[in-house]
Structure formats: C-alpha cells, structure tokens
Amino acid sequence: MWNLPNALTLCRLLLIPIYGVVFASGYVKSAFFVLLAAGLTDVLDGYLARKHNQVTAMGSMLDPLADKLMMLTVILSLVFSSMISWAAAAAIFLRDAGMIVGSAIFHFRGKKTVPANALGKLTTVLYYVAILLIVFQLPFADAYLWFVIAVSFLASVIYILQFKLLNKGSAGHQR
Structure with a gap:
C-alpha cells in the first residue's frame, strides 16, 4: 500500500547510494548530512504512520531494511576509510x-x-x-x-x- 510514510521509507532507501557516492567522492562531512536526512525521514515516517494509522506490511518490512542497509553502508564506509x-x-x-x-x-x-x-x-x-x-x-x-x-x-x-x-x-x- 502506497502512502506518505512508505514513500519516505523509499526515499531513505534511495539516500543509501547517494550517501555512498558522496562519501566515496571524499565529501565525508556532506555524507554525514545525507545520513542525517535519512535519519530524519526514519523518524518522520514512523511518526506519520502511527499518527495517521498508516502502518502497512510493506512499511513494516521496508523500514527496518532501510535502516539496516543504511547503517551497513555507513559502517562499511567508515571501516574501509580507516575511520573506525x-x-x-x-x-x-x-x-x-x-x-x-x-x-x-x-x-x-x-x-x-x-x-x-x-x-x-x-x-x-x-x-x-x-x-x-x-x-x-x-x-x-x-x-x-x-x-x-x-x-x-x-x-x-x-x-x-x-x-x-x-x-x-x-x-x-x-x-
């Protein structure tokens, strides 16, 4: 089911490769702000889904997937750049x-x-x-x-x- 919370989750999924490209291009601090934007969409989609009773099976599956994939990308970028x-x-x-x-x-x-x-x-x-x-x-x-x-x-x-x-x-x- 398509709704605003699910659209925000899909935007978060799209921010993953954007983060990767920005980070790999050497703009590490800018990449952090892409991560921050993803985090804000996570908070917003959860809030909207609960407030407007728009929790869906698709959102329940995609939301944690988007979170884990973003964090995986971030941790990999930090470890491969020797930052952690x-x-x-x-x-x-x-x-x-x-x-x-x-x-x-x-x-x-x-x-x-x-x-x-x-x-x-x-x-x-x-x-x-x-x-x-x-x-x-x-x-x-x-x-x-x-x-x-x-x-x-x-x-x-x-x-x-x-x-x-x-x-x-x-x-x-x-x-």
Whole structure:
C-alpha cells in the first residue's frame, strides 16, 4: 500500500547510494548530512504512520531494511576509510546479524516479537552521535563508539529478556 510514510521509507532507501557516492567522492562531512536526512525521514515516517494509522506490511518490512542497509553502508564506509577499527565494525555487525537472525527464527517459529524498545531507539540516536564524532574527528570518538556498542549489546540482552517474558506463557502451546 502506497502512502506518505512508505514513500519516505523509499526515499531513505534511495539516500543509501547517494550517501555512498558522496562519501566515496571524499565529501565525508556532506555524507554525514545525507545520513542525517535519512535519519530524519526514519523518524518522520514512523511518526506519520502511527499518527495517521498508516502502518502497512510493506512499511513494516521496508523500514527496518532501510535502516539496516543504511547503517551497513555507513559502517562499511567508515571501516574501509580507516575511520573506525575492524574490531568495532565486527562488533556492530555481530550484534545486528544476531538480532536479524534471531528475529527471523522467532518469527518463523510463530513466536511473538518484541517491538523496538526505548533503549533500542536510544541506541540508534547514540550511533548517530558516534558517527558525528567520528566524521568530525573528535579525539574521544573511538571511546564513545565502543560505549555505544556496549549499550547496543545491553539493549539486545534486554530485548531477549522481554522476548522470553512475552513468550513464556505460550511456550508449551508451540509444540
């Protein structure tokens, strides 16, 4: 179903290659502003979808896909330009891959999934701040990035605990 929130999500998908071209052309700070525009479309599409009751299956699928693809592109650009370490990139990918695979397994087993929690949303904002610090080459950017990585793993642990609580009563019925 086509609506404004879904159109904004598609715009965010289109911003991914634009970010890549701008970054690869050496305009790293300008690329950050492309990322920021993508982040703002993410906030706006979610707000509009909920406010106007326009949440769709397509939007529910494309929105997290756009988010993950953008962050994957950003992290790859930062690691290949030596702005972040391979270890930091690996930690970020490990956490995200675990969340994606885990969610897919739970979904296909018919388990209830937990929507993004406040700590998960805060983690996203903290990643944007970390990327800002890295792009503008502030001296504590690397330490801050590792702090955000730790917070993201904590958010994942909390998500797993919420998932277990949500599905505790239905565990015997799933067999």
